[in-house]
Amino acid sequence: MLELEQVHTHYGAVQALCGVSMEVRKGEIVTLIGSNGAGKTTLMMTVCGAPRASSGRVLFDGQDITHRSTHEIMRLGLAIAPEGRRIFPGLTVLENLQMGGFFADRHVLEEDLERMFKLFPRLNQRAGQRAGTMSGGEQQMLAIGRALMSRPRLLLLDEPTLGLAPLVIAQIFDIIRTIRDDGVTVFLVEQNANKALQVADRGYVLETGRVVLADTGKNLLANDRVRMAYLGV
Numbered sequence: 001m002l003e004l005e006q007v008h009t010h011y012g013a014v015q016a017l018c019g020v021s022m023e024v025r026k027g028e029i030v031t032l033i034g035s036n037g038a039g040k041t042t043l044m045m046t047v048c049g050a051p052r053a054s055s056g057r058v059l060f061d062g063q064d065i066t067h068r069s070t071h072e073i074m075r076l077g078l079a080i081a082p083e084g085r086r087i088f089p090g091l092t093v094l095e096n097l098q099m100g101g102f103f104a105d106r107h108v109l110e111e112d113l114e115r116m117f118k119l120f121p122r123l124n125q126r127a128g129q130r131a132g133t134m135s136g137g138e139q140q141m142l143a144i145g146r147a148l149m150s151r152p153r154l155l156l157l158d159e160p161t162l163g164l165a166p167l168v169i170a171q172i173f174d175i176i177r178t179i180r181d182d183g184v185t186v187f188l189v190e191q192n193a194n195k196a197l198q199v200a201d202r203g204y205v206l207e208t209g210r211v212v213l214a215d216t217g218k219n220l221l222a223n224d225r226v227r228m229a230y231l232g233v
Ligand code: ATP
Pocket: 011, 014, 015, 016, 034, 035, 036, 037, 038, 039, 040, 041, 042, 043, 191
């Protein structure tokens, strides 16, 4: 569904990705782990076209999207809940979700809101609350819900559990499984390597802009290099 072929990405003179090749197949949960500054966010944002890859190719459903605008890429069926959530703090929960379904017609919008409130009962209870006053976990659920409102086929999640309490982290991973079971393919960037690899069908390890390991989630959890560098074992 998503393929990166020898992708290089630069910020001016800084090279953040150095020939990354990887893929996400339909129906999978794929996790990308790596330490701070490895290039995880850059990889995810390169898929979204901002920044653009300086060389290599990004393919979505076989179509070359390397030079497409972010807007065009999103319209093909891709959505992202970015790092730091980026919800609209002054708008209510309901308004944030409506923004996510901006292009949908009214009938579809109502149906999707109902679906989101079923997936995230907490958002239903808080529909009228200003998003900026919600807890970190609630805001993360809102960011995921807003991304799902565009009915994506592929959902990108950048560090969805960052800064959250263990109980909330467990809820977020349960939700990620449910989303996949509902037919949405998930590509996940996480520093919480243990939980993220447990939920993943496959995973990649990124170090200084390069993929250094690729395997099933299960095998990566058992890999000595991963255990020492990312699991603290
Ligand atoms: P973290 O887990 O800390 O978010 P990351 O793995 O997501 O890290 P990136 O944010 O992708 O890493 O950063 C990769 C490299 O690119 C880093 O060296 C970073 O300093 C650099 N970088 C990221 N964004 C920019 C930018 N806008 N301008 C210049 N350099 C950047």
